[in-house]
Amino acid sequence: MTNIILRGCNGKMGRVITQMVNEDEGANIVAGIDISMDVDNKYPVYYSFEQCNVPADVIIDFSAPVNVKEMIDFAISRNIGIVLCTTGFSKEDQILIEEASAIIPILRSANMSMGVNLLLKLVKDAAMILTDSGFDIEIVDKHHNRKVDAPSGTALALADSINEALGNRYEYVYDRTNIRAPRVKNEIGISSIRGGNIVGEHEVIFAGTDEVIEIKHTAYSKAIFAKGAVQAAKFLPGKGAGMYSMNEVIG
Numbered sequence: 001m002t003n004i005i006l007r008g009c010n011g012k013m014g015r016v017i018t019q020m021v022n023e024d025e026g027a028n029i030v031a032g033i034d035i036s037m038d039v040d041n042k043y044p045v046y047y048s049f050e051q052c053n054v055p056a057d058v059i060i061d062f063s064a065p066v067n068v069k070e071m072i073d074f075a076i077s078r079n080i081g082i083v084l085c086t087t088g089f090s091k092e093d094q095i096l097i098e099e100a101s102a103i104i105p106i107l108r109s110a111n112m113s114m115g116v117n118l119l120l121k122l123v124k125d126a127a128m129i130l131t132d133s134g135f136d137i138e139i140v141d142k143h144h145n146r147k148v149d150a151p152s153g154t155a156l157a158l159a160d161s162i163n164e165a166l167g168n169r170y171e172y173v174y175d176r177t178n179i180r181a182p183r184v185k186n187e188i189g190i191s192s193i194r195g196g197n198i199v200g201e202h203e204v205i206f207a208g209t210d211e212v213i214e215i216k217h218t219a220y221s222k223a224i225f226a227k228g229a230v231q232a233a234k235f236l237p238g239k240g241a242g243m244y245s246m247n248e249v250i251g
Contacts, residue, residue: 008063087153
């Protein structure tokens, strides 16, 4: 049995994870961390990690990129890992996370979906073949109108995966309104759309001469992210210090 502390337990994703864990015989939420107390949970909920004294095996963080140091300090003091699903961290927070991974196991993913993590592999392979034939690369991400970060963490992860495969030779272009020049070859265009209640859609476009290849993933519910987070939480306990990804979870 994997005992979980769920940060952001009363948010939309937190509620989905809670429901999923309730149906999982291999996992149990022993405590939650949230600034909101408007949900009747079967486990204790605290405003901060400083108030929490419940033993656990792992933390799932599906909240907002704030008070990261408090969570990291708690995890280090208890020698437990963190499944980090939150995106939009500052450079300072990213440094804290990297430093903490030398002490405890941290599994970080911009997207917990198994389908998206397969997509990361597919676009890497496609890029290595198609760019030699002159294909341009564009990434489009679509999310609901309440998402605050743009581009999404998943869009950036797709760009990074492609760029890594191409020797990190490409630059990212987020806005063409001030560029009065033809598109250059060594760039990856990244566009963001925010509207309605779109759960998440990511499309990678390889545009060549007289042909276009589009590789796309669409999420129809938040359950796919919750499922991945729970799988990751059951994977992480007992692992050594280091930075892990969903690649290790899906094999």
